[in-house]
Amino acid sequence: MELTELLENARRNEALLKRLQAFELQLLSCQTWLDFLTLLLEGLPAQFDLDAATLKVCDPDGELKATMLQSLDIEQGVLLNQLEFQSRVPVIEAGSVTPPPPWRSGLALPLLRNDVYLGQLRLYSASDDRFQPGMATDFMQHLAAVTAACLVMVKQSEEQARLALTDPLTGAENRRGFERAYQREWSRGQRQYHVFAMVLLDIDHFKQVNDVHGHGTGDRVLKQLCKTLKRVMRPTDHLGRLGGEEFALILPGCQPDQLARVVERVQQAIRQLDVMNDQRQRVPLSASGSYISITPRPHQQLQLSDVLDFLDRYLYQAKKQGRDRFLSVEQ
Numbered sequence: 001m002e003l004t005e006l007l008e009n010a011r012r013n014e015a016l017l018k019r020l021q022a023f024e025l026q027l028l029s030c031q032t033w034l035d036f037l038t039l040l041l042e043g044l045p046a047q048f049d050l051d052a053a054t055l056k057v058c059d060p061d062g063e064l065k066a067t068m069l070q071s072l073d074i075e076q077g078v079l080l081n082q083l084e085f086q087s088r089v090p091v092i093e094a095g096s097v098t099p100p101p102p103w104r105s106g107l108a109l110p111l112l113r114n115d116v117y118l119g120q121l122r123l124y125s126a127s128d129d130r131f132q133p134g135m136a137t138d139f140m141q142h143l144a145a146v147t148a149a150c151l152v153m154v155k156q157s158e159e160q161a162r163l164a165l166t167d168p169l170t171g172a173e174n175r176r177g178f179e180r181a182y183q184r185e186w187s188r189g190q191r192q193y194h195v196f197a198m199v200l201l202d203i204d205h206f207k208q209v210n211d212v213h214g215h216g217t218g219d220r221v222l223k224q225l226c227k228t229l230k231r232v233m234r235p236t237d238h239l240g241r242l243g244g245e246e247f248a249l250i251l252p253g254c255q256p257d258q259l260a261r262v263v264e265r266v267q268q269a270i271r272q273l274d275v276m277n278d279q280r281q282r283v284p285l286s287a288s289g290s291y292i293s294i295t296p297r298p299h300q301q302l303q304l305s306d307v308l309d310f311l312d313r314y315l316y317q318a319k320k321q322g323r324d325r326f327l328s329v330e331q
């Protein structure tokens with residue numbers, strides 16, 4: 001190799017190294033799955049003239065998938081095509097791989113953190129000679145090590161954020177978490193003319209449950225209620241605990257003509273709750289509530305507190321009419 005060619009190579013490597021370092025710094029500042037995955041799966045190909053990047057992650061209990069899906073939201077669903085969740089990802093060495101069509105060359109990088117194998121990052125190119133067998137991969141292995149560290153950090157940071165927005169007793173969203181979910185739903189509704197529905201519900205005579213069966217049984221009722229509601233809801237729905245035994249649901253995309261049926265299902269599930277007191281006797285339960293279908297309009301802002309005020313008025317009527325019933329808010 002001629003000296004000028006060597007110098008040219010060294011210059012190119014130095015420039016690539018600088019760009020990679022700048023990219024790694026961006027990765028290290030990510031705190032949410034959305035930022036991390038957008039940067040890695042869209043930013044990396046765009047900044048390094050690649051045609052695709054995919055991530056395979058070890059996810060034996062499905063926890064990563066659940067939290068990533070929540071963070072990504074429906075709108076960034078396209079990123080999901082570049083993500084694969086596997087209970088076990090085969091351990092590999094860094095090196096070129098046969099790419100899936102239409103790509104012509106590919107590189108697989110293992111993601112290792114403290115000797116724990118977290119998954120693989122794969123890069124693909126439409127050019128045959130971009131990744132070749134035996135090529136040097138030191139720079140890219142460094143990127144993979146930083147990616148693995150970020151994967152662990154973002155997981156921890158998402159977990160902390162989730163805890164701050166979650167009610168510790170029931171696992172439902174707390175008021176702050178629910179407020180955030182409402183804002184997101186409202187904004188999405190405005191952009192996409194998307195309807196959503198909300199339900200407010202309050203367990204009937206809950207004070208009596210506590211007084212007769214004890215606070216422990218009361219707590220079990222609340223936990224079981226949330227578990228059951230989550231079972232009858234869609235994974236993209238939101239359940240919030242707004243007060244002691246008052247809960248609210250956000251049902252994205254629930255059409256007005258389906259809403260009464262969904263509410264009926266919720267009501268049935270509550271009546272059928274199987275919670276035992278300390279003497280192993282079943283505690284009969286019911287709830288009262290109200291529901292509303294919302295179509296956000298451009299240039300309009302309906303605050304969560306306003307919606308809850310409407311719903312509260314109808315909930316109060318449902319209690320007054322004898323409980324164990326849900327009333328539709330008439331708009």
Ligand SMILES: Nc1nc2c(ncn2[C@@H]2O[C@H](COP(=O)(O)OP(=O)(O)OP(=O)(O)O)[C@@H](O)[C@H]2O)c(=O)[nH]1
Pocket residue numbers: 169202203204205206207208210214215216217218219222243244245319323
């Ligand atoms: N076990 C338990 N009880 C709670 C919790 N938070 C609030 N409560 C109780 O929930 C009860 C709410 O009672 P009320 O607001 O009088 O309502 P209610 O008895 O359900 O009557 P109606 O709503 O009119 O049917 C109170 O006794 C609270 O102490 C909790 O985290 N655990």
